[in-house]
Amino acid sequence: MGLLEGKTALITGASRGIGREIALKFADQGANIAFSDIVFDDHAKSLEQEINDKGLKVKGFESDASSFAAGEALINDVVEEFGTIDALVNNAGITRDNFLMRMTEADWDLVIKVNLKSIFNLTKAVQRIMLKQRFGSIINMSSVVGVGGNAGQSNYAASKAGLIGFTKSIAQELGSRNIRCNAIAPGFIETEMTAKLPEDVKEKWIKTIPLQRSGAPNDVANIAIFLASDLAGYVTGQVVSVCGGMNM
């Protein structure tokens, strides 16, 4: 029996990368999967197909996580389709890297809106469902950069640090109703997001990692399974680093 048997999970920004892997691995553990992405493209279609082939209920939704109204509509649509939401993974995120000297206001605003406001949008909308059922696990995707900062990523670091404060506050607000809220802080994980980085930057990063390698989306998905499952029933308000020891 899977660790998430009979549960329904909603994962944002799941067509690609870490979110996609979480959706697939949650399904392997028996969860029904609702997922969203900003565009419903071939990646989203193939994810629906792959999960369908595993014999689980799945539906992808085109939804902008940074929009408050779209977030409310998404939660309503998922509940209508699946009946409930047991786990929410706020995974959607973007980078618009630049040194502060060259960073535009638009790049600051967009990163804060997609990476941080999205978490307010979806968590606020899902809480009434979880409060009613007196059960829920909310997982917010932070980053080692949110803990330690990174030159050239002040907007991204601010968004990822901000969501850690949000996570701990929500853990305190909702803990008495058996709703847990945790953050994952991945290090350097090979996805389209990190494929954009120059090779010399990647090599420099890997030298700082005690395990001496980059991570795979699966490394993050394994921790998400744990946090969504009853194995983590006494774990809330925590930031779990998945970074090969880059941050200690």
Ligand code: NAD
């Ligand atoms: P990715 O770029 O491969 O995938 C992100 C997905 O989010 C894409 O499918 C994209 O279309 C979707 N998305 C973007 N904006 C959206 C929006 N407004 N609404 C809905 N969906 C949207 O990125 P990834 O590497 O898989 O990263 C996933 C999460 O993990 C992000 O929050 C990222 O910041 C975080 N993270 C990644 C790494 C890494 O090394 N890859 C490290 C730390 C944290």
